[in-house]
Amino acid sequence: MSASGQSRNSLVAEPGQTAHEWLAHDIGHVIRLGRQLHTAFKNADSPSLLTPAQFAVLLSLSRVPDIDQRTVADLAALDQSTVSQLVRRLIDKDLLTSRADPNDARRHILRASRAAVDLVESDGRRLRRADELFLAPLSPAERSWLLTQLRLIAFSRLPDASTYQLPESSDGIAIAETNWAFGRLIRLCLQLHDAFWAEEIGSIVTPVSHTALGVLAGTGPLEQGVLGEALSLDKASTAGLVSRMERDGLLEIRLHDGDRRRKVLRLTSRGRDTLKLTARPFACVSHRLLEPVRPDNRGHLLDVLRKVTVGRQ
Structure with missing residues (x-):
């Protein structure tokens, strides 16, 4: 069925x-x-020294x-409480300075240090490279269309700094560029999903955990390692997830009949x-x-996202 002909329910899986x-x-x-x-992709060569929020x-x-x-x-598309915590940590790391506004003692003026600017330039190059690698399976037209649709979601509840008319410095990556990255x-779409x-x-x-429940409901009993691979989790993250879900009564763990080192997971009645x-x-x-996103574009958006995510597995 074409994207435009997909029903509303086709966008959501069912147990x-x-x-x-x-x-x-x-x-x-x-x-x-x-x-x-x-x-x-961003950390392929070496881990970034900044978190995405710190970079923003x-x-x-x-x-x-x-x-x-x-x-x-x-400008960073973050809530003020998060920024307040980040600013304190970045000041402690000598990446920011803060001074009182001479015209308003309640207002503090912030400035990035030279070291911070260098880190931003380095991470900006990483961001560009990661985008190129990640979006490589798509044609130029598909890339532009995907980013346009994601922007509709990402900035549906946040200010879009790419529309601001603040005078920016001429060196390095621009704010507007990252708002198309x-x-x-x-990150902003995931942040909004988790808020909803x-x-x-x-x-x-x-x-x-909900995704894991859905997988187990569809497959029946599954080995722990297989579930982790399906969810794209490493062994430690899978073990932690399974332990929490067992504690909450959502699944039960049995040892494999042929190999007692392997764990088999089964959905409980509470999980169902x-x-x-x-x-x-x-x-x-x-x-x-x-x-x-326009209703007739939602199915196609998922198709394109699957192409660069699930389709890579």
Whole structure:
């Protein structure tokens, strides 16, 4: 069926579908996987010294020096409480300086250090390279279309700094450029997805645990390593996830009959009930996230995202 002809329900997997079908329709999983793969490309040569949020804050201050924390939050597309914590840590690392505004003692003016500017320039090159590698399976037209659709989602509730008319310095990566970068857009989309999840589902089950429940509902009993591979988690992360889900009564662990070192996971009745209980709010999260995108583009957006995420596995 064409993207324009897909029904509303085709955008959301239902309990009972196969693992592949569940993962391919779970927009949260697809976005998490996109973020994970992009980070891997970015850190392929050596780990970045800045987190994405630190980069966003320091980028804002390296491009537009001597601004206050509220403006930094807008430019970095972060909430003010997060920026406040980041600023304190970055000052402790001598990457930022802060001084009181002579015209308003309650307002503090921030400036990035030379070392911070150098880090931003280095991470900016990483960001460009990671975008090139990540989007390589797409044609130029598909890349432009995908980024346009992701921007609709990412900035549906946040200010878009690429539209600001602040005077930026002429060196290095521009704020507007990062607001068209896949890495930043996918982070903002995941951030929004998790906010919707908190509003609709809360602490009943985490997004990753919910995806694991869906996989087990579709496949039946599954070895722990196979589940981890399906979810694109490393061994330690898989072990932690399984331990938490067993503790919460969502799954049970049995030792493999032929190899006692291998663990087989089985959905419990509570796990199945949790899937049923969250089916409607899960669908609501997906559709709220995709709401800024035209209905006839939503199916195609998932297709393109799958091409660069699930399609790489």
